[in-house]
Amino acid sequence: MTDATTQIKETVTANDVVLFMKGTKEMPQCGFSSRVAGVLNYMGVDFKDVNVLADADIRQGIKDFSDWPTIPQLYVKGEFIGGCDIVTEMTLSGELDQLFEAKGVTFDKDAAEKIREANA
Amino acid sequence: MNRADEIKTALDAAFSPQHIEVIDESEAHRGHSGYAEGGESHFRVVIRAPAFAPMNRIARHRAIHAALGPALIGRIHALALDVSG
Numbered sequence: 001m002t003d004a005t006t007q008i009k010e011t012v013t014a015n016d017v018v019l020f021m022k023g024t025k026e027m028p029q030c031g032f033s034s035r036v037a038g039v040l041n042y043m044g045v046d047f048k049d050v051n052v053l054a055d056a057d058i059r060q061g062i063k064d065f066s067d068w069p070t071i072p073q074l075y076v077k078g079e080f081i082g083g084c085d086i087v088t089e090m091t092l093s094g095e096l097d098q099l100f101e102a103k104g105v106t107f108d109k110d111a112a113e114k115i116r117e118a119n120a
Numbered sequence: 121m122n123r124a125d126e127i128k129t130a131l132d133a134a135f136s137p138q139h140i141e142v143i144d145e146s147e148a149h150r151g152h153s154g155y156a157e158g159g160e161s162h163f164r165v166v167i168r169a170p171a172f173a174p175m176n177r178i179a180r181h182r183a184i185h186a187a188l189g190p191a192l193i194g195r196i197h198a199l200a201l202d203v204s205g
Contacts, residue, residue, distance in 0.1 A: 031149070032198065069185055069193050085201050086177045 004061030016105055017047035018075040020062045025049040032084040033072040039091050042115065044108035045100070077103045092119055123160045126192060134187035137169040149198070161197040173205030180205075 012018050017040070023029030025037045025047070040047050052059035052071055059071070066073055066080045074081040076099060081087065090096040091112065100107045121129070124142045131140060143166075146159035165184070172180045180203040185193060193199065 032200075067182065069190070070199065080178070082178055082181070086181065089177065 002057070002061065004055075004057040005065055007058065008061055008065050011048065011050060012075045012078045015048035016077055016103070017045055018050060019047055019072055020050045020052055020058075020075075021072040022051070022053050024051050029053060030071070032070075036072045036074060036084055036087050039087065039096075039115065043111045045105065076100070076105060092116055123192075123196060124163065127163060127165065127188060130188050130192065131165070131167060131184065134183075135167065135169040135171045137167050139166070139168040141166040145200075162200075163196055163198065164200040164202070166202040168204045170205060172203050175205070177203075 019025070019033075019036060019040065021028060021030070021033035021037060023033055025041060028034035028037050029051075037049065050058065050062075052062060062071070062073055063069055068080070068083065070083050072084055072087075074083070074087050081099070082090070087096065090099065092115070094112075094116070097107070097109060097112050099105075122144075124144050128140060128142045131137065131142075141164075143164040144159060145162045145164050149162045167184070172183070175183065181201055184201060184203065188199075
C-alpha cells in the first residue's frame with residue numbers, strides 16, 4: 001500500500017464525512033468542488049476537506065482508491081458516495097438526507113428543504 | 121473528429137442509447153481553472169439507455185468512465201453526467 005493510500009484510508013476512517021476537493025471549503029478552486037462544499041456547508045454538516053491540489057500523490061491516490069477519475073469525491077463513514085452530479089441529484093431527491101440519517105450524521109433538515117424548494 | 125464526437129461515438133457503441141446529447145460547455149468556463157484556449161475541456165453528457173436501468177448511480181458513472189477510457193477522460197477537464205435507464 002502506498003503512503004497516499006494509507007493516508008486516504010486513515011482520513012476516511014477517522015472522519016465521518018470527508019470531501020476530497022480542489023481548494024478548501026473556505027476557498028474552493030473549482031466550480032464542482034464549490035457546489036458540493038456549498039451544499040454541505042449550507043446543510044450544516046461537519047466535514048473534513050482534503051485539498052487535492054496541495055498534494056499530487058493524494059490527487060492521483062484518491063482517483064485510484066475510489067476507482068473514480070474526477071474530483072470532488074464525497075465519503076460518508078468510509079463509504080464512497082459519488083461526485084458532484086451524484087451528490088446534487090441525491091440532495092434534490094432527499095436521498096442525501098436519508099443517507100445522513102441512516103449513518104448518524106448530523107445535518108440541518110430545514111436547510112436541505114430550502115435547497116430543494118429553491119431548485120423545485 | 122472533435123472531442124464531443126469522440127465521446128458520443130464511444131457511448132453510442134457501448135450503450136446504444138435511446139437519447140444522447142454531448143454538450144461542450146467549455147466556453148462557460150472561460151477564465152476558470154482547467155479552461156484551455158480552443159475549448160473542448162468541459163463537457164456535459166445527457167444519456168438514456170436501457171443498459172443503465174439496473175445500475176445504481178455509481179455503477180452508471182463507472183460504466184461511462186469505462187466506455188470512454190482513461191485516455192479520453194485524461195484529455196478533458198470536466199465531465200458532468202446525467203444518466204437514466
